[in-house]
Amino acid sequence: MFYTLVDEIFKLSILEDIGNGDITSQLIVPEECIANAQIICKEDCILAGLPFIRRFLYILSLNFSLQPNSIEFKEYFKDGDFIEKGKIIAELKGNARLLLAGERIALNILQRLSGIATLTAEFVRRTEGFNIKILDTRKTTPGLRFMEKYAVRIGGGHNHRFALYDAILVKDNHIKIAGSVKEALIKVKKNSVHQKVEVEVKNLAELKDAISLGADIVMLDNMDIETMKKAVKLAKNKVLLEASGGVSLDNIREIASIGIDFVSIGALTHSARAVDISMKIKEVL
Numbered sequence: 001m002f003y004t005l006v007d008e009i010f011k012l013s014i015l016e017d018i019g020n021g022d023i024t025s026q027l028i029v030p031e032e033c034i035a036n037a038q039i040i041c042k043e044d045c046i047l048a049g050l051p052f053i054r055r056f057l058y059i060l061s062l063n064f065s066l067q068p069n070s071i072e073f074k075e076y077f078k079d080g081d082f083i084e085k086g087k088i089i090a091e092l093k094g095n096a097r098l099l100l101a102g103e104r105i106a107l108n109i110l111q112r113l114s115g116i117a118t119l120t121a122e123f124v125r126r127t128e129g130f131n132i133k134i135l136d137t138r139k140t141t142p143g144l145r146f147m148e149k150y151a152v153r154i155g156g157g158h159n160h161r162f163a164l165y166d167a168i169l170v171k172d173n174h175i176k177i178a179g180s181v182k183e184a185l186i187k188v189k190k191n192s193v194h195q196k197v198e199v200e201v202k203n204l205a206e207l208k209d210a211i212s213l214g215a216d217i218v219m220l221d222n223m224d225i226e227t228m229k230k231a232v233k234l235a236k237n238k239v240l241l242e243a244s245g246g247v248s249l250d251n252i253r254e255i256a257s258i259g260i261d262f263v264s265i266g267a268l269t270h271s272a273r274a275v276d277i278s279m280k281i282k283e284v285l
Contacts, residue, residue: 120155
């Protein structure tokens, strides 16, 4: 399912960015011109996205009615590697028009995913020594969730639920409609006995209700450090705790130190800065 989705995203990206053709290259670059190009890292980063670039080049070749493997793609690193500024990530050889047409889409993917992996790795680094997992959220770019959650894993983080269909998470709006944490959990427990249940709470009273009604995981929503410390004592050996909201690189280590099991961070995917990566034509053959 997900690989089919990724292929469709690539096809839409080609339609969006290339459309009927790169009119500038058509005027300047001979149709049969072959060139070598280098993908160059312009700042330190954790690399993520190379398998997707390979797949994109395959789809791009088909779109240009060329042989599927018409672009040679030689990688010098692999996803998860730390790349220093100035290093050549990969080299490409193929039709020059094709290389120029696919340049921006390929770089956008690599820059975006490497940015997510790099930010995730920094959160993970700052929690070293503590038994806590860094989780992503559903705050992803529409259509790119599979790739962005992949980048989180490459950076050393873990995936929260992928979508609404694969896990039960009772949030504030569910609670508002149900009337209370207690009423929401009663309904969930009555109709779902085989799946783990996570519920969001905003105070210690709601945490106590969640524990008494058998929640498996409780998300502590925007709680301050002192309240979370009390929550850890209440929940010990009874329920797993996840911190969410207001988490940053500045406070992640303090949160990790109080005994929380998980911390979910929307910024991993919605606020990661793209890494600076470029493609340069090395020679024309």
